[in-house]
Amino acid sequence: MTKKLGPRERILETASRLFHSQGYNNTGINQILAEANVAKASLYQHFGSKDDLGVIYLKQGREEWFAGIEQWTGSKKAPGQKLSACFDFLEYALQKDNYLGCKFINMLSEIGSSSPLMSKEIIEHKGKLRQYMKGFVEKALEGNGDLDIDFVGDSIYLLYEGAIIESKIYRDTWPVKKARKMAEMLLKRV
Amino acid sequence: MTKKLGPRERILETASRLFHSQGYNNTGINQILAEANVAKASLYQHFGSKDDLGVIYLKQGREEWFAGIEQWTGSKKAPGQKLSACFDFLEYALQKDNYLGCKFINMLSEIGSSSPLMSKEIIEHKGKLRQYMKGFVEKALEGNGDLDIDFVGDSIYLLYEGAIIESKIYRDTWPVKKARKMAEMLLKRV
DNA sequence: AATTTTATAGACAGACTTGTCTATTTAAAA
DNA sequence: TTTTAAATAGACAAGTCTGTCTATAAAATT
The missing domain is CATH 1.10.357.10 (Tetracycline Repressor, domain 2)
Structure with missing residues (x-):
């Protein structure tokens, strides 16, 4: 029943969870990508940088x-x-x-x-x-x-x-x- | 007039300043060593690890x-x-x-x-x-x-x-x- | 004065980081 | 169906990080 989320939403959801639980500096881009099942280029397409994502x-x-x-x-x-x-x-x-x-x-x-x-x-x-x-x-x-x-x-x-x-x-x-x-x-x- | 500080004291003084002003994760061992004028081996002699130093x-x-x-x-x-x-x-x-x-x-x-x-x-x-x-x-x-x-x-x-x-x-x-x-x-x- | 301890300088390993780039595939729009 | 857009996989660059190691120099102790 859960709507299929697009890459942008999956990134934001995962980043939010990880930033909050592990901290911003302790969370690498690659971990976010892996857990969100998103390609790296998609992240830099939707968000210009890690700082922007923050x-x-x-x-x-x-x-x-x-x-x-x-x-x-x-x-x-x-x-x-x-x-x-x-x-x-x-x-x-x-x-x-x-x-x-x-x-x-x-x-x-x-x-x-x-x-x-x-x-x-x-x-x-x-x-x-x-x-x-x-x-x-x-x-x-x-x-x-x-x-x-x-x-x-x-x-x-x-x-x-x-x-x-x-x-x-x-x-x-x-x-x-x-x-x-x-x-x-x-x-x-x- | 200031007493010459030993390596241990210099490390602690510098680390304290940098950890507080830049944050722990944003402060690398090498920066501490450079600003404290201490060799790397001395740091690991007096403190076993960065965590211990923390x-x-x-x-x-x-x-x-x-x-x-x-x-x-x-x-x-x-x-x-x-x-x-x-x-x-x-x-x-x-x-x-x-x-x-x-x-x-x-x-x-x-x-x-x-x-x-x-x-x-x-x-x-x-x-x-x-x-x-x-x-x-x-x-x-x-x-x-x-x-x-x-x-x-x-x-x-x-x-x-x-x-x-x-x-x-x-x-x-x-x-x-x-x-x-x-x-x-x-x-x-x- | 000879010996032992302490400090220095810095190379190096191995792993991690952000960000860029190419090539391919899937999906949507014309 | 053809074309245009979006997403994927992953190699790669250039840098960072902690921690180990070797070899040499300075101090302190016997």
Whole structure:
């Protein structure tokens, strides 16, 4: 029943899996080609270079991430519930991928400053996520006059990011659970 | 006036600089040897392999980190002040290294599960840091009977780790400043 | 002063890397 | 059916990587 995927899709699917699980630098073009059953010329036809493939990998990762988080927040009505759903989605996603951590943070550690295109993609993704979460915090706290909503929003964002990296280190969900609980506390009792 | 360093020290110093700034996988043995002015045989005499060198690099990084943080917290008396000093040290350290991020998190992203020895070192370092900060939180909050001190301690730890990674992404100190402020709020008004 | 340890320089093996190129085959469009 | 486009297989270049080895020179020790 699965539609037959073209070479481009097979490359992207395989690269995504390998980049995430083994790392970008530890994954050679040849391994991608072998596991995707694609000829080398096809890869360089569809993607100009490994660096370009990395950029597309990140672009696709961003789309999937926001599609996923939208799915989890979409079913909630109150902004506070939507924010909690962000943490629930995170817990689900990290567990599903066996605690491989964040594609974007992992890549940033690997490339350093050697790929401006990938760096740009990573920074944009995180900036978008930051705004996304702050949007819920603003709605949840609107009316609370003198409160520094920006400060609370960024604190929750930092808890979220901290939870991502610590879940990878400890291979456990406790960081997400605790970050979520603290985020809820900050919304309610500030 | 600087003491002449032996080959072992020169290797470690150079490797530390290059691993941190370029990444582990992007730094070849030969580059380390060239910049440290050391013969290849000397490297394999003092360190058995590149992996071993990585482990020693992390061990030394841990020692330097805790020596540094001790220096900043040591001059403070109240546990709340000591905790704030942890954030001040972080801000100083990240700026000093031009926002290269955390040696341990960077390495973890690079090696994946390919080096159990390095993984162990990284997990131990972070576990020790977690306990170190929780110690201050416990002392600062002792007496506050029913309060879940463990929960507050881990929340502050997550803010700290989030600040590390976000400072790297945005190349700015705002994550540390905001995390510090939130940590202080949690200690005072919880 | 003679001997042992330590460091140096660099060739070399073997395997890996990205990217290019040729030649052939399959698939789609005219 | 003929023609045009897309995919395949794989050799190849030029470079990288870690790690081993030999031979020589400098230091430290006896």
